Amino acid sequence: MFGRDDEKSTLVMTLCKGHAHVIILGGSGMGKTTLALSALCDIEVIRKHPSRHFISCGGIYSVEALLPELANALHIRKRENLYDKVLTLLRRASNPLILCLDNFETIWEAETTVSPPPIEQFLSRISNIPMLSIILTLRGSQSPLNVPWSNNQCVLTVKQLDIDSSQHLFKNISGVTTINTYIEKLLEEVDGVPLAIKLLASIVQEGLETAETLWQAWEKKRTKIVKHGNNRLSNLEISIELSLHCPQMQQDPNAIDTLAILSLLPDGLSKGLLEEFQTHLPHDFSLCPSLATLQR
Numbered sequence: 001m002f003g004r005d006d007e008k009s010t011l012v013m014t015l016c017k018g019h020a021h022v023i024i025l026g027g028s029g030m031g032k033t034t035l036a037l038s039a040l041c042d043i044e045v046i047r048k049h050p051s052r053h054f055i056s057c058g059g060i061y062s063v064e065a066l067l068p069e070l071a072n073a074l075h076i077r078k079r080e081n082l083y084d085k086v087l088t089l090l091r092r093a094s095n096p097l098i099l100c101l102d103n104f105e106t107i108w109e110a111e112t113t114v115s116p117p118p119i120e121q122f123l124s125r126i127s128n129i130p131m132l133s134i135i136l137t138l139r140g141s142q143s144p145l146n147v148p149w150s151n152n153q154c155v156l157t158v159k160q161l162d163i164d165s166s167q168h169l170f171k172n173i174s175g176v177t178t179i180n181t182y183i184e185k186l187l188e189e190v191d192g193v194p195l196a197i198k199l200l201a202s203i204v205q206e207g208l209e210t211a212e213t214l215w216q217a218w219e220k221k222r223t224k225i226v227k228h229g230n231n232r233l234s235n236l237e238i239s240i241e242l243s244l245h246c247p248q249m250q251q252d253p254n255a256i257d258t259l260a261i262l263s264l265l266p267d268g269l270s271k272g273l274l275e276e277f278q279t280h281l282p283h284d285f286s287l288c289p290s291l292a293t294l295q296r
């Protein structure tokens with residue numbers, strides 16, 4: 001992880017004080033999950049918190065849907081009366097533990113129609129549990145939460161990486177050793193968004209585009225967007241588009257369709273089911289090579 005030393009040390013320090021409530025804010029692809037995971041894997045944090053649970057809330061739209069995920073994390077087998085069971089187990093914890101609810105905005109935004117939102121009540125309850133520290137990551141720049149947190153509270157906003165860290169990240173992924181003017185221009189365009197930097201660097205790493213041809217593709221895409229009067233497409237979206245239409249993807253006609261299929265499966269596709277899944281697809285649609293293309 002590049003350029004997040006201050007945020008990480010604040011996060012680690014806050015967690016190590018115990019009974020912490022942390023909100024990590026930031027735009028899409030800015031590195032909220034990366035920061036949260038790096039703190040959960042920090043040696044000091046691990047030493048002080050024998051159990052740490054990370055739950056992705058993508059696709060979770062209610063407390064009822066969150067509870068089974070919590071039950072899995074906490075190894076609760078019997079599924080009746082989960083609300084009370086989860087609360088009881090958390091209250092009985094004899095060692096400090098951390099619960100990280102990633103992309104919490106999905107559940108939060110889904111529940112704002114009911115007043116007070118059940119998730120707010122649930123958060124309120126778990127936030128009083130002395131052994132428990134909570135990390136929430138939320139897309140956006142403002143915390144919408146209305147929960148009385150304890151004193152040991154911290155709101156971190158992950159912003160754009162500075163130019164030095166952007167260059168380090170680009171070099172690290174692409175394998176290039178020097179930053180030429182085309183990379184400088186690309187990095188200026190993506191403005192320190194780690195996901196965008198990573199996508200562009202991966203295209204260069206594959207050797208299918210040089211920094212120069214990638215810059216030309218970028219300029220073409222941007223001009224096309226302006227011509228069509230759609231200048232709202234962000235630089236992150238242009239990076240995603242370039243990544244989706246890079247030569248690697250174009251050589252594999254099924255790759256985009258495979259991505260579309262995967263995006264419909266909230267829990268992804270397990271390796272054990274690939275063979276069976278393949279039998280339901282047309283004969284000329286080979287899933288495995290397309291998955292390999294996407295992974296690259």
Ligand SMILES: Nc1ncnc2c1ncn2[C@@H]1O[C@H](COP(=O)(O)OP(=O)(O)OP(=O)(O)O)[C@@H](O)[C@H]1O
Nearest residue numbers: 001002004027028029030031032033034139194195
């Ligand atoms: N500081 C960093 N150094 C290196 N790579 C980073 C850094 N921050 C993020 N990344 C990389 O950028 C990508 C996007 O990061 P991440 O998934 O953490 O963003 P996010 O803010 O959680 O996005 P979302 O809003 O979609 O959940 C990941 O591939 C991650 O590895």
Ligand SMILES: [Mg+2]
Nearest residue numbers: 032033102103
């Ligand atoms: Mg995330």
